[in-house]
Every structure is written in C-alpha cells, then in structure tokens.
Amino acid sequence: MVLKSTRRWLVATAAVSVAMLLGPAHAAVTATSDQARALAKEAWIYGYPVVESYKTLYAQAVERDGPNFKAPFNHIGNTAQTFTPKDTAIITPNADTPYSFAWLDLRAEPIVLTLPRVERDRYYSVQLLDIYTQIFGYLGTRETGNGGGRFLIAGPDWHGATPPGIDHVLRSESNIAYALYRTQLFDDADLANVRNIQKGYAVQTLSAFQHRKAPPAAPAIDWPKPQPGMTDGVALFRYLDFMLRFAPPEPTESALMQRLAAIDVGPGKTFDENALSPEIRQAMNDGIADAKAEFAMFHKTKLGTKQVSSGDLFGSRAFLKNNYMYRYAGAALGIYGNTGAEALYPGYFTDAEGQPLNGANGARYTLRFAKDALPPANAFWSITMYDGKSKLLVDNPANRYLINSRMLKMLARDADGGITLDLQHGEPGAEREANWLPAPDAPFYVILRLYMPKAEATDGKWKQPPLVKASQ
Incomplete structure (x- = not known):
C-alpha cells in the first residue's frame, strides 16, 4: 500500500521528469x-x-x-x-x-x-x-x-x-x-x-x-x-x-x-x-515592427520615387529572384497583381507635392491626361479609387468606383482635347459629373491599371501624369 503523501511525491516527480524530457514550453x-x-x-x-x-x-x-x-x-x-x-x-x-x-x-x-x-x-x-x-x-x-x-x-x-x-x-x-x-x-x-x-x-x-x-x-x-x-x-x-x-x-x-x-x-x-x-x-514583436518599418521605407524611397514599379512586384520565383520584400510589397498593396507584361499598376499615394492623399475637409484633386498621352494599353486602362485604411473600394452615392477607357466618349474634354478627372468627396457639379471619381472623406489612394501595356508604358517612354491638389 502506498501512502497518499508518497503518491503525491511520485506524481510530482513524474511531472518533473516529463517536463525535463520535453523541456520548457518554448x-x-x-x-x-x-x-x-x-x-x-x-x-x-x-x-x-x-x-x-x-x-x-x-x-x-x-x-x-x-x-x-x-x-x-x-x-x-x-x-x-x-x-x-x-x-x-x-x-x-x-x-x-x-x-x-x-x-x-x-x-x-x-x-x-x-x-x-x-x-x-x-x-x-x-x-x-x-x-x-x-x-x-x-x-x-x-x-x-x-x-x-x-x-x-x-x-x-x-x-x-x-x-x-x-x-x-x-x-x-x-x-x-x-x-x-x-x-x-x-x-x-x-x-x-x-x-x-x-x-x-x-x-x-x-x-x-x-x-x-x-x-x-x-x-x-x-x-x-x-x-x-x-x-x-x-x-x-x-x-x-x-x-x-x-x-x-x-x-x-x-x-x-x-x-x-x-x-x-x-x-x-x-x-x-x-x-x-x-x-x-x-x-x-519588435522584429515584426522592424519589418513593417522597412516596408514603409521601401514604399517611400523605392515605390514612391518610381525606382520600383508594380511590374517589379509580381511574377514567378525566377522573375522575383527570391526578393521577398518585393513579394511582400505586392501582397500588402494589391495581392494577386499581374506581371508587368499582363498589366501595370502605377499608383497614386501622394500628390504632386509629395503629400498623402486625403479627401477630408473639401480637398479636391485633378488628374489630367494630355490629348495624345492617354495610358497606352493594348487591351484597356482604368483608374480606381480606394479607401486608404481598408484598401477596399469607396462607397459613394454614384456607385462609381473607377473611370476607364470604355468611358472615354462620356467624358468632358478640355479645350485642347485632353481629359481632366476630378477626384474629390463632394459632387463637382452637373457639367463635371462624368469626370468625377468619388473620394472618401478620409485618406485614399488611386491605382491606374494598364492591361496588356504597350511598349512605351513598359520601357518608360510614357510618363505617368501627376495628381495635383487644387487650391482651396
């Protein structure tokens, strides 16, 4: 017969032995x-x-x-x-x-x-x-x-x-x-x-x-x-x-x-x-914070300055050459993006002065394409508005989330034949409604997509026009 105290000692000893075999929890x-x-x-x-x-x-x-x-x-x-x-x-x-x-x-x-x-x-x-x-x-x-x-x-x-x-x-x-x-x-x-x-x-x-x-x-x-x-x-x-x-x-x-x-x-x-x-x-957790900080710097100094384009971020392992920051950036900014040959995604995250885009307080922005400088795409092009926080499409009373090349006949033309788009939260008026891309009353970003881009887009001859903040 084993005394209760002895049994408790045996159980405790067994637990210690198991812990020694398994090691600490981590x-x-x-x-x-x-x-x-x-x-x-x-x-x-x-x-x-x-x-x-x-x-x-x-x-x-x-x-x-x-x-x-x-x-x-x-x-x-x-x-x-x-x-x-x-x-x-x-x-x-x-x-x-x-x-x-x-x-x-x-x-x-x-x-x-x-x-x-x-x-x-x-x-x-x-x-x-x-x-x-x-x-x-x-x-x-x-x-x-x-x-x-x-x-x-x-x-x-x-x-x-x-x-x-x-x-x-x-x-x-x-x-x-x-x-x-x-x-x-x-x-x-x-x-x-x-x-x-x-x-x-x-x-x-x-x-x-x-x-x-x-x-x-x-x-x-x-x-x-x-x-x-x-x-x-x-x-x-x-x-x-x-x-x-x-x-x-x-x-x-x-x-x-x-x-x-x-x-x-x-x-x-x-x-x-x-x-x-x-x-x-x-x-x-500190290492994760370091990774996020490195990505923020990459976004600012590489993507923001156009040294790295969206076409660099998506592709096969052989194309990416195990560049994990590129792969990370692609997933963080627009997961499942296409290769540069299939589509390009020039982004607008700041205005022409380098300031973050924000539709609050009545801010208004314009994006102008000269008459002969529309986005060069063999299939089609579009420009889409996104909420800066959720990274999703922006809910708006017009149910308009983009303007694309199929809508060209609807858009108002500038005096010289160019096209100016209005990016803002409030309605711009009936005469500009067709050119209006509704923005949130909050931070936002815009992605320009060129499906099956032409050579002048992939070789850099075509220049992405700036997004300009209108004076208040």
Missing part, C-alpha cells in the same frame, strides 16, 4: 532574444504574402456560410458583376473585370481548366498562383489567345506526360494553387455576355476529364479558422507553418529555412505563440 524556439528579433523580421517579410493569401483561400473555398464564399476546392465560382465595397476578401480589387475563382487541390491528381473561345476584342485571362502568391502561368488573351483550350495544372508531385486532348501543362510549386479569372466587362448591358463566357469555364480533375476511375483521395485538411489580427502579430507564423505543409522545400531557400527553424518557422514546424516566453514574444 523549447521549439532556440534563438536568443536578439536572434529572435532579427529572424522574426526576416520571417515576417517572407511569410506575409502566404498568410494574407490564406485569408482569401479560407473565405472563398472553406467557409461555406461566409459572405465571400465562391466554390469548394476544384470547382469554379463566378461573379457576374464587378467588385463593390461589399466585397472584402481581396484588398485593392479591380472593378473592371468580373472575376471567377478556382482554388485547386493538386495533391491527388492534376486539374484540367477548359476555356471557351472569346471574341477578339474582349480581354480575358486566368492567372495561376502558388501558395507564395508567385505567378506560375497565364491563360487567355495575351498568353494563349482568345481561341480557348484545355490546360492541365499539375502539382510538384505529378510527373506524367501530357495527356491526349491537353493543349499545355503548367506546374505549380505547391499542391494548393489558385486560378483567378478576369473577364472584361464593356458596360452594364454587357453582363449577359460575360455570364455566357463564364458558363464556358470548366474545372475538372484529370480523371474526370479522361472518364476514368479517380485515384485515392488525399487526406482531409483541417483548415485553421482565421483570427482577427492574424497578419499583425506573431500568430502569422502559426498560419505560415500550416501553409508550408503544402509545398516541398525549395532548394534555393534551404539556408533561409535553417535560420528560421530557430524560431520554429518552416516546413514541418508547428509554431505556437502561446508557448513563447515573454522575452521571446517581445523580441519577435
């Missing part, structure tokens, strides 16, 4: 405070696009009762209208092209995307992205033409030959991929035509396309629910570790992953912010 983090700060900064810049994209994945493909749900994995969801302020799953959305969305699970087998034939003067595209937000291919007007076709999207574990009936095979670096469709809308009367095109977009597994038995299904995934502020603090690293399960380690990142392992970030890791010591948590 044993997975082996870095010192100084090292943790530096590594958290590096991991934040690396991982922000992955986790920001995860929020979209969850909203569109997992949360079936959510307001932004589009379709389950390996199915397509279509929107037969352009984005409005009520659409919150994607920041800085384009409101020119109704979207279609397909999140792809490539673990069990490849997916076949079928595109219909589309009339020659309509732009459409399918942008293909991996979990890092890197673009691994395009389908549609610029890349494969408007003739349609069947295209195989394969993950890193598939090594088969091109199947009969497939026009082209495109390979994703990760087993979770995103197909983002854009179909140009000419005007409100064109919605029925866009809907018909969208009906022709098909998403099938390879086995369904070939009418054969499907391979064994991949294991079910327990998708962690996004939490408020997940891209603002150390919780980001937990979601990053989760997403890295779906991509094999990239050889060019082996040294980086070896470093980040010291803060429990990387393939096979399971970061737990609740297990961090107070000192390490503070150090990592």
Whole structure:
C-alpha cells in the first residue's frame, strides 16, 4: 500500500521528469532574444504574402456560410458583376473585370481548366498562383489567345506526360494553387455576355476529364479558422507553418529555412505563440515592427520615387529572384497583381507635392491626361479609387468606383482635347459629373491599371501624369 503523501511525491516527480524530457514550453524556439528579433523580421517579410493569401483561400473555398464564399476546392465560382465595397476578401480589387475563382487541390491528381473561345476584342485571362502568391502561368488573351483550350495544372508531385486532348501543362510549386479569372466587362448591358463566357469555364480533375476511375483521395485538411489580427502579430507564423505543409522545400531557400527553424518557422514546424516566453514574444514583436518599418521605407524611397514599379512586384520565383520584400510589397498593396507584361499598376499615394492623399475637409484633386498621352494599353486602362485604411473600394452615392477607357466618349474634354478627372468627396457639379471619381472623406489612394501595356508604358517612354491638389 502506498501512502497518499508518497503518491503525491511520485506524481510530482513524474511531472518533473516529463517536463525535463520535453523541456520548457518554448523549447521549439532556440534563438536568443536578439536572434529572435532579427529572424522574426526576416520571417515576417517572407511569410506575409502566404498568410494574407490564406485569408482569401479560407473565405472563398472553406467557409461555406461566409459572405465571400465562391466554390469548394476544384470547382469554379463566378461573379457576374464587378467588385463593390461589399466585397472584402481581396484588398485593392479591380472593378473592371468580373472575376471567377478556382482554388485547386493538386495533391491527388492534376486539374484540367477548359476555356471557351472569346471574341477578339474582349480581354480575358486566368492567372495561376502558388501558395507564395508567385505567378506560375497565364491563360487567355495575351498568353494563349482568345481561341480557348484545355490546360492541365499539375502539382510538384505529378510527373506524367501530357495527356491526349491537353493543349499545355503548367506546374505549380505547391499542391494548393489558385486560378483567378478576369473577364472584361464593356458596360452594364454587357453582363449577359460575360455570364455566357463564364458558363464556358470548366474545372475538372484529370480523371474526370479522361472518364476514368479517380485515384485515392488525399487526406482531409483541417483548415485553421482565421483570427482577427492574424497578419499583425506573431500568430502569422502559426498560419505560415500550416501553409508550408503544402509545398516541398525549395532548394534555393534551404539556408533561409535553417535560420528560421530557430524560431520554429518552416516546413514541418508547428509554431505556437502561446508557448513563447515573454522575452521571446517581445523580441519577435519588435522584429515584426522592424519589418513593417522597412516596408514603409521601401514604399517611400523605392515605390514612391518610381525606382520600383508594380511590374517589379509580381511574377514567378525566377522573375522575383527570391526578393521577398518585393513579394511582400505586392501582397500588402494589391495581392494577386499581374506581371508587368499582363498589366501595370502605377499608383497614386501622394500628390504632386509629395503629400498623402486625403479627401477630408473639401480637398479636391485633378488628374489630367494630355490629348495624345492617354495610358497606352493594348487591351484597356482604368483608374480606381480606394479607401486608404481598408484598401477596399469607396462607397459613394454614384456607385462609381473607377473611370476607364470604355468611358472615354462620356467624358468632358478640355479645350485642347485632353481629359481632366476630378477626384474629390463632394459632387463637382452637373457639367463635371462624368469626370468625377468619388473620394472618401478620409485618406485614399488611386491605382491606374494598364492591361496588356504597350511598349512605351513598359520601357518608360510614357510618363505617368501627376495628381495635383487644387487650391482651396
């Protein structure tokens, strides 16, 4: 018989022994405070696009009762209208092209995307992205033409030959991929035509396309629910570790992953912010603040001075050359942006005097395009207004979120044939209403989009005109 006091001693001794075997709660983090700060900064810049994209994945493909749900994995969801302020799953959305969305699970087998034939003067595209937000291919007007076709999207574990009936095979670096469709809308009367095109977009597994038995299904995934502020603090690293399960380690990142392992970030890791010591948590939060400060400086000194353009921020891994600040900037300013060949996004974040844009207190701005200096685009161009805080479209009584090249005939011309746009919160008057782009009574920014830009836009010969604040 064992006395109660002896039993208590045995239980306590066993608990101590287990603790000694497991180590302290934060044993997975082996870095010192100084090292943790530096590594958290590096991991934040690396991982922000992955986790920001995860929020979209969850909203569109997992949360079936959510307001932004589009379709389950390996199915397509279509929107037969352009984005409005009520659409919150994607920041800085384009409101020119109704979207279609397909999140792809490539673990069990490849997916076949079928595109219909589309009339020659309509732009459409399918942008293909991996979990890092890197673009691994395009389908549609610029890349494969408007003739349609069947295209195989394969993950890193598939090594088969091109199947009969497939026009082209495109390979994703990760087993979770995103197909983002854009179909140009000419005007409100064109919605029925866009809907018909969208009906022709098909998403099938390879086995369904070939009418054969499907391979064994991949294991079910327990998708962690996004939490408020997940891209603002150390919780980001937990979601990053989760997403890295779906991509094999990239050889060019082996040294980086070896470093980040010291803060429990990387393939096979399971970061737990609740297990961090107070000192390490503070150090990592300081590192995140350092990353945000570096991005703010990059935005001011590189993007703000046009030394770096939007075309530099989006592309494949080979194009980006593992420049994680570029990838981070692209995700922070306009996630899922196109490559420079597909579209350019000259932004307006300050006025001609370098001051931040703000529509409060009756502030008024003008943007003038000379007669022969409209944005040079082979497909079309548009200029869109965004709320500076939410990064979403601006709610306004006119329900106008952009002005684009399809609206040229409606716009009032200057005496010399140029076009001046009015960007302000209040209505400018009936004679200027067509040229009015409503701004919030608050900070804002504006994105100019050039789809299939002409050479003079990509080589710098065409100069983006300044946004000028009118005198009060």
